[in-house]
Amino acid sequence: MGISLLTDLYELTMMQGYFFACREDEAVFDMFFRRHPFNGGYTIFAGLRPLLEALSSLRFAQEDIDYLSSLNIFHKEFLNYLSAFSFSGDVHAVEEGLPVFPYEPIVRVRGGLMEAQLIESLVLNIVNFQSLIATKASRVVGASEGRPVLEFGLRRAQGIDGALAASRASFIGGASATSNTLAGKIWGIPLSGTMAHSWVMNFPSEREAFEQYASVYRDRCVLLVDTYDTLRSGVPNAIRVFSTLKRHNPSLMAIRIDSGDLDAIARAARRMLDEAGLAEVKIYASSDLDEWMIQTLVSSGAPIDAFGVGTRMVTGWDDPALTGVYKVAAKKIEKMFHPRIKISDQSEKTTIPGVKNIIRFYHKDGAMTADLICLEEERAEIESLIRNGMPLTVYSDSDRGTVTLTDYSEARALLVPVMAHGGIIKEPEPLQAIRERCARGISSLSSSVRRISNPDIYPVYVSERLSHMKEELIHNR
Amino acid sequence: MGISLLTDLYELTMMQGYFFACREDEAVFDMFFRRHPFNGGYTIFAGLRPLLEALSSLRFAQEDIDYLSSLNIFHKEFLNYLSAFSFSGDVHAVEEGLPVFPYEPIVRVRGGLMEAQLIESLVLNIVNFQSLIATKASRVVGASEGRPVLEFGLRRAQGIDGALAASRASFIGGASATSNTLAGKIWGIPLSGTMAHSWVMNFPSEREAFEQYASVYRDRCVLLVDTYDTLRSGVPNAIRVFSTLKRHNPSLMAIRIDSGDLDAIARAARRMLDEAGLAEVKIYASSDLDEWMIQTLVSSGAPIDAFGVGTRMVTGWDDPALTGVYKVAAKKIEKMFHPRIKISDQSEKTTIPGVKNIIRFYHKDGAMTADLICLEEERAEIESLIRNGMPLTVYSDSDRGTVTLTDYSEARALLVPVMAHGGIIKEPEPLQAIRERCARGISSLSSSVRRISNPDIYPVYVSERLSHMKEELIHNR
DSSP states (O other): OOOTTOSBHHHHHHHHHHHHHHTTOEEEEEEEOSSOGGGOSOEEOOOHHHHHHHHHTOOOOHHHHHHHHHTTOSOHHHHHHHHTOOOOOEEEEOOTTOEEOTTOOSEEEEEEHHHHHHTHHHHHHHHHHHHHHHHHHHHHHHHTTTSOEEEOOGGGSSHHHHHHHHHHHHHHTTOOEESBHHHHHHHOOOBOOOOOHHHHHHSSSHHHHHHHHHHHOSSEEEEEOOSSOIIIIIHHHHHHHHHHHGGGOOSEEEEEEOSSOHHHHHHHHHHHHHHTTOTTOEEEEOSSOOHHHHHHHHHTTOOOOEEEEOHHHHTOTTSOOOOOEEEEEEEEETTEEEEOOOOOSSGGGOOOOSSEEEEEEEOTTSOEEEEEEEEGGGHHHHHHHHHTTOOEEEEETTTTEEEEEOOOSEEEEOOEEEEETTEEOSOOOOHHHHHHHHHHHHHTSOHHHHSSSSOOOOOEEEEHHHHHHHHHHHHTO | OOOTTOSBHHHHHHHHHHHHHHTTOEEEEEEEOSSOGGGOSOEEOOOHHHHHHHHHTOOOOHHHHHHHHHTTOSOHHHHHHHHTOOOOOEEEEOOTTOEEOTTOOSEEEEEEHHHHHHTHHHHHHHHHHHHHHHHHHHHHHHHTTTSOEEEOOGGGSSHHHHHHHHHHHHHHTTOOEESBHHHHHHHOOOBOOOOOHHHHHHSSSHHHHHHHHHHHOSSEEEEEOOSSOIIIIIHHHHHHHHHHHGGGOOSEEEEEEOSSOHHHHHHHHHHHHHHTTOTTOEEEEOSSOOHHHHHHHHHTTOOOOEEEEOHHHHTOTTSOOOOOEEEEEEEEETTEEEEOOOOOSSGGGOOOOSSEEEEEEEOTTSOEEEEEEEEGGGHHHHHHHHHTTOOEEEEETTTTEEEEEOOOSEEEEOOEEEEETTEEOSOOOOHHHHHHHHHHHHHTSOHHHHSSSSOOOOOEEEEHHHHHHHHHHHHTO
């Protein structure tokens, strides 16, 4: 099934409007968001590769055209245009997996006004959701302080692609494995799986259920111990089975606890396992976990070796949508791009005009110190100042005044070309590489920005020229 | 892309375990949930048709088998079995669109233990999400008291299918239209679309933008009036354009307000439109709406004719997952199905054993009075009592005792066969028919159960025999 029609009807009606009013117009659109999800201090940019693949394959099949024709809204001339349509714009984007911040243009689309408008819903759908979940996962993984996080969300995810895209994004955000077999196949994400209560219930006794499982899975054997009574039946039965299985030198033996007071049960189970000489048996915990619960368990020292996290990671749970938007930033008039602004009574809804890039500053220890949103046309000049180690005066919205940047040793432009004339120019990269970029990005944030509650605000400045341009456009409206 | 691998790895590992331990076993599984989403009084069952279509087309392609083989977990013999696999079970389900209640078996699967286990993740993924969103939509639609609700969720939905499935479920729950063009094509859902701020920003002035739009869309013209200043610029410009457009006798003229104090702005805009002799121009409102905001607007009498609802409907927002589960209810032993129970320390997690159905009782005015969960094998007997108008003694969990049902004039078993030997026997029905069933179902609930805050609990009883069976199984464990 083609997804060219996966667009809000108004994109198509506006597109037709442009077709008749100004079909040669060109424009630049930015995708950005205004606040971090989860009251956090950063957002992980994800979804780029799936977006590029969707854009490069946008075509309207005859059945799509027939359907649109049946709506009696579209003129034949426009439908003919659509049947030959393919996306031919240029796209710049931040590299997938990097932390990004409010108002930064994370995807920049330049192309015909019509095509750039058409893709709005698709850009937002894919990037909003994957960035949301990569961010959530990175919070969960951060809270687990090195213990693996296994993503188990398929059964509660929001639809089929809600599950698949969430598995992909969770892995980028730092999850170690997924239970979703199809996600494993598509992206090479390591798979993880244990057993369900139904397995245990299927045999005459819990012990037989464990024995049967261990006879088939001698090398990696994770037993779910809470079907009946965790400490009186589950753990003792697991101990019996593992004591025998041990002779086969399995690469993994673990119990999984899926209910009750995880902290107390894990401690008691750990003692029982250790006393039985099974110090090598790991303890997995699951049961409505999120970053807050994991932080509590980790800080109290619960002897849990890995966390299975589902619903509360793959749906975003306490903040189930990143509210990214896609707005006109510039319009081509007589061969030149002119900045465009959307002004709102709510000043935080006013857009930053112009064709922009983001420059990220790093301290010599690798820590990110600040981002600067600037005009693409002034970037060379700014980069030359940076290369010469000159102080840079920039505008700070929160200070309502200028700030001078001196404490940096390196700077890098974040928006890079990923698509030219509708063709993908960004080389595909393994998901593992994106995951590593994400981990590096998060570790270069200060711990005060990274923390899950009351984070510090990472500084994002705008260049003085951009700040003046914005004021002028507001003034001259 | 096939979705046979859209399953948790553990379903496949358990399946292989059963393959070697007990491949001829048969079982009955129930899908049910334990609490309504949104602290509501009912849940709308949705997702059945997509589930049946997925089940009937489950096949493992060679590339799926190759992938599984590469994991080094699966034996050749089992993989050979999988490559010839198709689902051959029987499925009973509630009719799509009906209200359902905690612990009721809403989908009942009978088949080989292996195949019934395999499909767990798929059943839960599809039904959990669509039921969640149909329920949310019905709450939003209920709050709007007859004003159309337009679903605009694509850009913030959880992935591509998160959007498509949400459009389908929202329509079932009572939304009048969607902005998602592909959802319109697939299911024939009416489409709705207006314009974005980018349209307005694209022209030298708001007035020109409106004029251009009206010149292309003379018959249905909805103008977005809040790009610059709603009351000083947007509404006056819309009035000028509509005053001219009126001569063409359009079928719809409306303004859309997407920000600010919707109540105050709608009242002021209504006055301005009326004073300009444009009483026929409708007012649409959008902007982070949900059932609570709509209830407030409606009860205060804001002159809004239709609501555009996006993020907070299609993600579930305040409760983004229905936590349905899928549990063994019975196991075939020597040609007879024997009940199975999962007992938990948390009594609300203990399952209801046996092969069951739901009988729904109606008052003579059509109102639903109670549901009864009973064993399939006692159903004929109960139905005969009902036909003869005899009082029925049933067990009430909340009263911890028996209750006698007398006040009913009709009763109907809710679980009906929808799939036999892996083939769909339920006739496909237009989505509109499911939507109407949903509307009838909701209207047959008392208003105290239907209300969005602090609803009354709709009574769901279990038969005395089932109640005794459960006690016995707990006792004899």
